Amino acid sequence: MYSAADFIPTSYTSTIENGNFEWSAPSNIALVKYWGKKDNQIPANPSISFTLNNCKTITKLAFSKKDTSASTNGFSFDLLFEGKPKEDFKPKIQKFLERVEAYLPFLKDYHFTIDTQNTFPHSSGIASSASGMAALAMNFMSLEKKLNPEMTEDYFYQKASFLARLGSGSACRSVKGNVVVWGNQANIEGSTDLFGVEFPYTIHENFKNYQDTILLVDKGEKQVSSTVGHDLMHNHPYAERRFAQAHENLDKLIAIFENGNIDEFIKVIESEALTLHAMMMTSMPYFILMKPNTLQIINAIWKFRNETQIPVCFTLDAGANVHVLYPENVAAKVRQFIQDELVVFCQNSQYICDEIGNGAIAL
Incomplete structure (x- = not known):
């Protein structure tokens, strides 16, 4: 080290x-x-x-x-x-x-x-x-x-x-x-x-080759840069509790990655995404990077998961786009759902299919 x-x-x-x-x-x-x-x-x-x-x-x-x-x-x-x-x-x-x-x-x-x-x-x-x-x-x-x-x-x-x-x-x-x-x-x-x-x-087989389909909700420049957003955590009323929560969630993931419990994985991942945006909404000055279509997608994912029991979930970066995460063995069904119900919320119907990779490569 x-x-x-x-x-x-x-x-x-x-x-x-x-x-x-x-x-x-x-x-x-x-x-x-x-x-x-x-x-x-x-x-x-x-x-x-x-x-x-x-x-x-x-x-x-x-x-x-x-x-x-x-x-x-x-x-x-x-x-x-x-x-x-x-x-x-x-x-x-x-x-x-x-x-x-x-x-x-x-x-x-x-x-x-x-x-x-x-x-x-x-x-x-x-x-x-x-x-x-x-x-x-x-x-x-x-x-x-x-x-x-x-x-x-x-x-x-x-x-x-x-x-x-x-x-x-x-x-x-x-x-x-x-x-x-x-x-x-x-x-x-x-x-x-x-x-x-x-x-x-250990990382359980369930999480090997996990899929990430990125729904491009808004391709414009963010109205608040990540650098500015990070700085707003300095005097944030909930910052200390948030930092502690990150440690707790990381500890939970150690066990989840070992035992392969996708339901628990989903809880941690979606909670983290929403917490990130909650910190933005409660900083001073406050700001919202989600768009109406971001919320439409989240609600559609929840409804689909509830009705089908297919373990698909979302996460968000510091922006409006939605990362749809799901195991490889349900890829065909989830992609069909994305095509049928979620593409309509993407800017110019654009989305990118991705998956877990290995890092940098010399060409």
Whole structure:
């Protein structure tokens, strides 16, 4: 288990003039939600997520050594989104580079071209910061491994998750594993606030290859960003109780993942989703990210589950879109239900079928 200090390199044993890497990193969907953070992207409570498979960011990083005689001593990078320059993404990358520079001291020695694209529609309301920052962190770690070939695989992945967290908190859960825990949790060995770790205990067959169909209710920009939402937890009247509840729900999931009890899983997952939005509604200033169609979908899922006893449930991110979660063995029936009753509530009838995946992949 590494500390933040372990991620500050003392020196490098190799050199490299130029080259490129390419990684894909997936989005993830939190089951126990992270909402509220301390300084340096440290979470106020632990979270656990399913890593997704199809919703991902693919990022290519080309690098070349800068001319040392040149007077430019800042970060030098071009940013392309789907092959075209994307100026409005640059401040976020600049901020990320400033945050990680102590851990990647070579960053100012190179000019970078970052070429990134998503497999899901941009501004679809699916968080691309998690997949995007994870993919970028993997590329930078690939470069550091060239400079330090003795680096272990453990160090490589833990540091990648640590760096991704500094770009976007939930990005640390997009680096590795099907089920990832981020944040200190007494009953989960190896869990830490510094990076995401693969859930270390038994996962029942019921939860293997779980399905997630994402219903795109609203593809517009959120009226309140997640960063602002997290900050509103600082003086929130219910914050402390909420943080305690997250620990309790995570403990419940340890047992649920072992015994395969899907009914109990559904209770925890839906309660977490609604609690997340309750915290938004009770912050000051208060805000609502759900849309009328979000509620229509939730009610339709409850009715369908009640009538058919098919174990389908929902979760929500900090937005209006609904993630419909269900075991693989009922996939055909649930997809038919989505087609028959839920698509009508999606913007332009759009939805994305996804499932549990394995994390970032070098291309």
